Amino acid sequence: MSDRVLITGGAGFIGSHLSDALLQAGHHVHVIDDLSTGAIENIRHLKDHPRFGYTIDSCANRAVVAELVDEVDVVYHLAAAVGVELIVESPVRTIETNVHCTEVVLSQAAKKRKPxxxxxxxxxxxxxxxxxxxxxxxxxxxxxxxGRWSYACSKAIDEFLALAYWNERKLPTVVVRLFNTVGPRQTGQYGMVVPKFVRGALAERDLQVFGDGAQSRCFGHVADVVRAMAALMADDRHSGEVFNVGTTEEVTIRELADRVVAATGSSSGIVSVPYETAYGTGFEDMHRRVPDTTKIREAIGWAPERDLDRILADVVAYEKTKLPL
Structure with missing residues (x-):
């Protein structure tokens, strides 16, 4: 069955890949994006697709969101302030974007019972x-x-709000907690480490590792992540639930830098930069971030199919297409 889908933040990195996947599955897709962190370039290849449309506007525009929600069957709310650097530099924007826009989307979806x-x-x-x-x-x-925690807190409020709409007003909502989603089209502009490292390595620049580099992360391929999103929304049994989406392949940031240098064949060096230099005094970070993915595996049989080597190969191949001829 073909659905009409609205993706907020649809010109962003993840949103554009979700658009690709849903169109390939036969759905009609409309995206709304204010292009604050997204880019038309991400969806340019879709502009002539007969089942694709887009609106350049903010999700804070209640009237526009109401009209778009009215015309679809399902909403994927991805619009948010993203990236550590943006969060540190613009905490007001982070909080206002995340909390206010989520309230607008959920309130309009609730009026028409759109999941x-x-x-x-x-x-x-x-x-x-x-x-x-x-x-x-x-x-x-x-x-x-x-200020580092303003993003985490604002997204936690978003989750509470989404779950409250389910519990109190029976609006079908599903929450996915994404763990370091990476892949082609991701910008390194706001601190995303994989594209930043790959671009630096391809340019033969030294890669800057913040802190001692012992902090570890688990990086998931965007294609695996959007597959999980689509599968969760295709099954109406998961309303009011929260799911971790990510891989359990853990790597330190220092090891990541080494692997990017190897994957690009670069001669880049690797230098350590104190957190205070990168983000200012008092910055705090998580030492490890590893998901338990048992719940989503048992719910829909989802597991990541692409490992870090595949992720790096795909990002390197994409970034090479962006190099000047």
Whole structure:
């Protein structure tokens, strides 16, 4: 069955890949994006597709969102402030974008009972040391005086709001907590480490590793992530649920830099940069971020198919197409 789908933040990295996947599956897709972090370039290849449309506007525009929601069957809410650098530099924008836009989307969807998938983040686990992170685990936030945690807190509020709409108003909502999604089209502009490292290596620049480089992450391929999103929304039994989406292949940032240098055949060096230099005094980071993906595997049989080597190969191949001839 073909659905009419709205993707907020649809010109972003993940949103554009989700558009590709849903169109390939036969759905009609409309995206809304204010291009604050997304880019027309990400969806240019779709502009002439007969089942694709787009609106350049903010999800804060309640009238526009109401009209678009009215015309679709399902909403994927991906629009958000993203990237550590953006969060540190623009905490007001981060909080306002994440909380206000989510309220607008959920309120309009509730009026017409349109199911919503909310894209959240592993950042909500905060400083928890209960690894691997489970969806029912405690969230441990840092102090409000540390702007680093404004993103995590705003996304946690988004989750509470989405789940409240399900519990109180029976709006079908599903929350996915994404763990470091990477792949082609991702910008390194706001601190995303994989494209930043790959572009640096291809340019033979030194790669800057913040802190001691011992902090570890699990990187998931965007194609695996959007497959999980689509599968969750195709099954109406998961309303009111939260799911981790990511891989359990853990790598330190220093090891990542080494692997990017190897994958690109670069002669780039690797240098350490103190957090204070990169983000200012008092910046706090998570040492490890590893998901427990048991819940989504048992719910829909999902598991990642692409490992870090494949991710790096795909990102390197994409970034090479962007190099000047």
């Amino acid at each position: 919503v998938l909310l894209a959240s983040t592993s950042e909500v686990y905060g400083k928890s040391a209960a690894l691997p992170f489970r969806e029912d685990g405690d969230l441990v936030m840092g102090a409000t005086t540390k």
